[in-house]
Amino acid sequence: xxxxxxxxxxxxxxxxxxxxxxxxxxxxxxxxxxxxxxxxxxxxxxxxxxxxxxxxxxxxxxxxxxxxxxxxxxxxxxxxxxxxxxxxxxxxxxxxxxxxxxxxxxxxxxxxxxxxxxxxxxxxxxxxx
Amino acid sequence: xxxxxxxxxxxxxxxxxxxxxxxxxxxxxxxxxxxxxxxxxxxxxxxxxxxxxxxxxxxxxxxxxxxxxxxxxxxxxxxxxxxxxxxxxxxxxxxxxxxxxxxxxxxxxxxxxxxxxxxxxxxxxxxxx
Numbered sequence: 001x002x003x004x005x006x007x008x009x010x011x012x013x014x015x016x017x018x019x020x021x022x023x024x025x026x027x028x029x030x031x032x033x034x035x036x037x038x039x040x041x042x043x044x045x046x047x048x049x050x051x052x053x054x055x056x057x058x059x060x061x062x063x064x065x066x067x068x069x070x071x072x073x074x075x076x077x078x079x080x081x082x083x084x085x086x087x088x089x090x091x092x093x094x095x096x097x098x099x100x101x102x103x104x105x106x107x108x109x110x111x112x113x114x115x116x117x118x119x120x121x122x123x124x125x126x127x128x129x
Numbered sequence: 130x131x132x133x134x135x136x137x138x139x140x141x142x143x144x145x146x147x148x149x150x151x152x153x154x155x156x157x158x159x160x161x162x163x164x165x166x167x168x169x170x171x172x173x174x175x176x177x178x179x180x181x182x183x184x185x186x187x188x189x190x191x192x193x194x195x196x197x198x199x200x201x202x203x204x205x206x207x208x209x210x211x212x213x214x215x216x217x218x219x220x221x222x223x224x225x226x227x228x229x230x231x232x233x234x235x236x237x238x239x240x241x242x243x244x245x246x247x248x249x250x251x252x253x254x255x256x257x258x
Contacts, residue, residue, distance in 0.1 A: 009200060010198050011198040011201055012204070013192075013201055027192075027194060027195040034184050038181060039208070044177055045229065046212060046215045046229070049226075050219035050221035052167060055166050055170070056167065059160055062160050063140070068142065071140070074141045074143070082171075083175060086176075087175050092175060092182065097175055097178075
């Protein structure tokens with residue numbers, strides 16, 4: 001089998017396959033190693049996201065208890081500035097750090113909506129934690 | 130100053146402020162502690178995203194060198210299944226893990242476009258790494 005199962009639009013890369021030459025075999029091995037690193041990164045990020053949503057939920061509960069508004073734009077601005085700076089330090093496009101923040105905020109909103117739709121108490125929406 | 134500077138739509142929470150009572154003061158301290166944890170999580174995720182984009186770029190270069198197509202739907206399906214399982218294990222809504230994957234794929238595309246627009250060589254787009 002050459003270049004995977006599905007022709008030119010897709011190449012299924014699988015170390016069990018019988019690749020056409022030594023050089024291709026070598027590239028496939030390197031890709032497999034990198035994919036394992038990508039999977040490890042994803043595992044760590046999923047674990048961190050789980051913690052992040054627990055923290056933001058707790059902040060939401062505390063804000064409600066104190067009668068605080070959900071929004072805190074000063075905090076939001078500081079977070080954004082910090083994330084951009086951290087991204088630059090880490091060699092990441094700062095636009096991606098901004099989009100990451102958009103992503104967690106959007107997910108917090110969706111999550112809240114999903115919980116409300118199942119009839120459960122969605123708790124306090126705290127997208128600005 | 131009570132409940133921050135901007136009235137009911139926003140509460141700026143800042144430990145330097147003179148909060149109205151001991152109980153509010155205590156809640157503010159708890160929120161500050163949680164916010165530090167959220168910031169630490171964000172720092173770790175930004176560092177991991179920087180690594181992830183480096184890995185996926187390398188995969189892109191290797192695929193191009195071997196003449197492989199960018200897409201590998203088998204890999205994509207496996208990643209998605211794995212991410213959902215990891216999310217459940219971590220106590221994270223598996224929908225959020227799916228959205229995380231959407232996020233990194235979308236960012237890889239945007240990043241590629243941004244680089245191309247500046248006239249630099251955008252390299253190989255490898256959103257499926």
